[in-house]
Amino acid sequence: MTLRVAIVGMGGIGNNHGRCYNNHPEAEVVAVCDIVQERSDKAAEAFGCQGFYSVQSLLDSGIAFDAASVTTAGVENGGDHHAPTMQLLDAGYPVLGEKPISNRIDHAEEMVALAKEKSLRYGINLNHRFTPAAALAKEWLLRGRLGEVNMIDMTMWINNPNETSPHFHMRALHPHSLDVMRYFAGADVAQVHAIFKKGKGRKIWSNVQVNLLYENGIIGHLRGSYDGNWGHTSMGGGSYGLETLDVFGSDGRFFLRDACEELIYYPRFEGTTERHENYGGMSHFGETFQTRISHWVDQNLAGVAPDKIDASGADGLHVQRIIEAAIESWDSGQAVSL
Numbered sequence: 001m002t003l004r005v006a007i008v009g010m011g012g013i014g015n016n017h018g019r020c021y022n023n024h025p026e027a028e029v030v031a032v033c034d035i036v037q038e039r040s041d042k043a044a045e046a047f048g049c050q051g052f053y054s055v056q057s058l059l060d061s062g063i064a065f066d067a068a069s070v071t072t073a074g075v076e077n078g079g080d081h082h083a084p085t086m087q088l089l090d091a092g093y094p095v096l097g098e099k100p101i102s103n104r105i106d107h108a109e110e111m112v113a114l115a116k117e118k119s120l121r122y123g124i125n126l127n128h129r130f131t132p133a134a135a136l137a138k139e140w141l142l143r144g145r146l147g148e149v150n151m152i153d154m155t156m157w158i159n160n161p162n163e164t165s166p167h168f169h170m171r172a173l174h175p176h177s178l179d180v181m182r183y184f185a186g187a188d189v190a191q192v193h194a195i196f197k198k199g200k201g202r203k204i205w206s207n208v209q210v211n212l213l214y215e216n217g218i219i220g221h222l223r224g225s226y227d228g229n230w231g232h233t234s235m236g237g238g239s240y241g242l243e244t245l246d247v248f249g250s251d252g253r254f255f256l257r258d259a260c261e262e263l264i265y266y267p268r269f270e271g272t273t274e275r276h277e278n279y280g281g282m283s284h285f286g287e288t289f290q291t292r293i294s295h296w297v298d299q300n301l302a303g304v305a306p307d308k309i310d311a312s313g314a315d316g317l318h319v320q321r322i323i324e325a326a327i328e329s330w331d332s333g334q335a336v337s338l
């Protein structure tokens, strides 16, 4: 069986999705679409498939496909996702959307509600947790190697000089970090307190410190920056900075660096420290596009129920709600409950 895929939005990321689908032995890109004709034409040639200049013309063409990726961008990298996603869901197609699910909560809610109403799979490319190292860390956690988890700390910083909106940094970058933290906390966030700072010469809130209380009592902290890259050139060379995750439990701690590059288990009392580099053969964050997209393909081919999709639209909406709560917390000077 082959999953036939259409991709809407043929920028760098849409083309990346296309390569990942075609690398999967049971997936094939059968259509691409971009409102910029040149981008659609170029991608159609690269993938050897039909190109379209609007979602409507793609739908009207009658071309057979089983699922779509929506890799548009827009305001805060998420403003354009809503219209094509609603069109595709309305027409009955499962959608894998890019992050942020949207820069607007009302739009995110509408997409999640439509997918639910139509019983369609709706996933978001929250790719950072789709690594063999993250899977091993999760296994450690589930088999009790950390004991009772008390705290989760995460750092995510990159260099991004984009100044287009005051909260661009929170809304565009931190769906990733907050999703990873929630995945390991195993619970939704109940309360958020955040403080922000504009970097030197910047107009946007490019540095953030966020405290989180999860519903199961775990406490978390996120430090994020768009003024990052202090000497660390992993996570994609020049533009990417550093990603670290620390999970502290009653019996042990694990540390995960750059999503896949280094994973260390530290026992609290006795036992041996266990250290893995590039566990499972993954050496770079860039490879997470392949693992995440392959997982989406596999879940579709296996007919996984829409509410069992990993990194779903509902997950994307939840992290966006945490982000809006952090912004509200900074604006009000208060802790915000979700």
Ligand SMILES: NC(=O)c1ccc[n+]([C@@H]2O[C@H](COP(=O)([O-])OP(=O)(O)OC[C@H]3O[C@@H](n4cnc5c(N)ncnc54)[C@H](O)[C@@H]3O)[C@@H](O)[C@H]2O)c1
Pocket (backbone or CB within 6 Å): 008, 009, 010, 011, 012, 013, 014, 033, 034, 035, 036, 039, 053, 054, 055, 071, 072, 073, 074, 077, 078, 080, 083, 084, 098, 099, 100, 125, 126, 127, 172
């Ligand atoms: N998951 C990750 O790790 C990761 C990394 C980088 C970027 N992203 C996300 O990927 C998305 C795309 O990023 P990009 O850099 O490729 O953006 P881009 O702006 O280069 O490309 C988006 C394309 O979508 C097209 N488009 C917009 N509206 C359309 C519509 N209604 N129909 C058809 N085409 C339409 C635009 O013309 C453009 O060519 C963003 O949401 C970004 O946040 C994710």
